[in-house]
Amino acid sequence: MSLNLEPVIRLPQTSVDNGVFVAGERALPEETPVALTYNGSTHAVMMASPADLEDFGLGFSLSEGIIADPEGLTSMEIVEHDLGCEVRMWLQETCRGAYQSRRRAMAGPVGCGLCGVESLAEAVQTVPKVLGALQLPPSAIAAAMADLSNAQRLNREARAIHAAALWRPGQGLIAIREDVGRHNALDKLAGSLARAGESCFASMVLLTSRVSVEMVQKAARMGVPIIAAISAPTALAVRVADECGLTLVAVAREDSFEVFTHPKRIQRLGACISA
Template sequence: MIPPVVRVARLACGPSGAQAGERAIPEETPVAIVHNGSTYAVMMATPSDLEDFGYGFSLTEGVIGDLTDVESIETLEFDEADGAVGVEIRLWLSAERAGQMVARRRQIAGPTGCGLCGVESLELAVKPARAVTAGRSFSAGEVAQAIAALPAAQALNRQTRAVHAAAFWEPEEGLIALREDVGRHNALDKLVGHLVRHGREATSGIVLLTSRVSIEMVQKTAMLGAGVLVAVSAPTALAVRTADKAGITLVAIARDDGFEIFTHPHRILIGGAEQERIAHVG
């Protein structure tokens, strides 16, 4: 398979002059999501955890409702000798689900991790997220623990400093899974695919993002059914409104010195006067 990381020559320039050497950088390649022989989307993605990507993307896009809609899945790699370079993730859906597939197709190669390439209407772009009513509560300390667990698990980012991560954390087990990609949407789709394939109940933990929070990231988290989304960067205003309507607790700008709660603060247990203050948020 195509390696997710490659080493390239580079010249590092600084106050003391220039020094030749190498740097590890992430690979990206066209990845086609194909349902029953028909290409649904072509994304630029990191070539790792591709079956997770196929399941997760198909689920968050609403092409499948659950794993039972997929009869089989395979990944095929193509090189220049084949006339095209990239990977196809081929999913064969049940006859019933295939008959329900939406008519729109997104047969374009979008920019890295683009979440809206080929969407044919503004209505589809800002469609309401699935309502999330369940979800346990977490203490402020547990949120801090979850964020602190990310760096050590980001193997690709340690090598490249150029990829996003999406992860799932539970108090009892710690970091359950983490997926990385040059595209933040791709990383979250890979995480979703892994969790649903392993039957993990999303209401029991926290979805973690190393990126900013846009509407698509909230929509994908809602499809997974997770009640708490925590990100190290800031959300967009539309993401906040979407999370509020979906019932998702959105925590962002989560750093070593604290975090900010934007919606549904009842799932974050802080205590004292501070809890009374944030109770009025969202």
């Protein structure tokens, strides 16, 4: 198997409609094993779209708490192998001790499949409080999600790719990243924003996926006050969003959405009708 580094490729297929067979082709998303390594040791291997890997490496490092800011990495290199890619990262001296301690704590539990108290603590770890005071009218949610749909270049081709974007009132979409993995898309977004020095304080993160607890944790570390997603959240994601002060909007459609936590950031323009 040879490595392909295009995020979308076209492959042959046969369409069958009412018994009629028609040969053709379809654009499909590529996914590639991407190894994330620190100081020469592999930390994780993720299946990801082979694009924006520098953003992925930086965003993953930030959202996982391996570094506190971009300066925590002294260097990064993307290395292509026969079966995948490697994002080689080297940590500042001040980050190395904490990272090694974390690796020692995770080695046993993670090796046997997320068992043990240490791994449970890693899965549902404390995230920083979200302090942004952004307020948006309901119409802004619909406008932002429409902007997101229009900007999904790769998904228009392949119809199977997630997106994460940052949207800001008066400016619209600041950045968007796409990937076959929803977590990867958000990590890539976080990395691109950190690289550009963009603040998330008065902005909203948009997601094309369901909202699991990891997505809330990553968004909270970015400092974003509002998440808006096309699909529903998990119950744990709602509890964590409520605890950290993040406004969670989900099931967002053209004319409706649901607010699960901290509704004060969504301006009430009409009467509230109780179910």
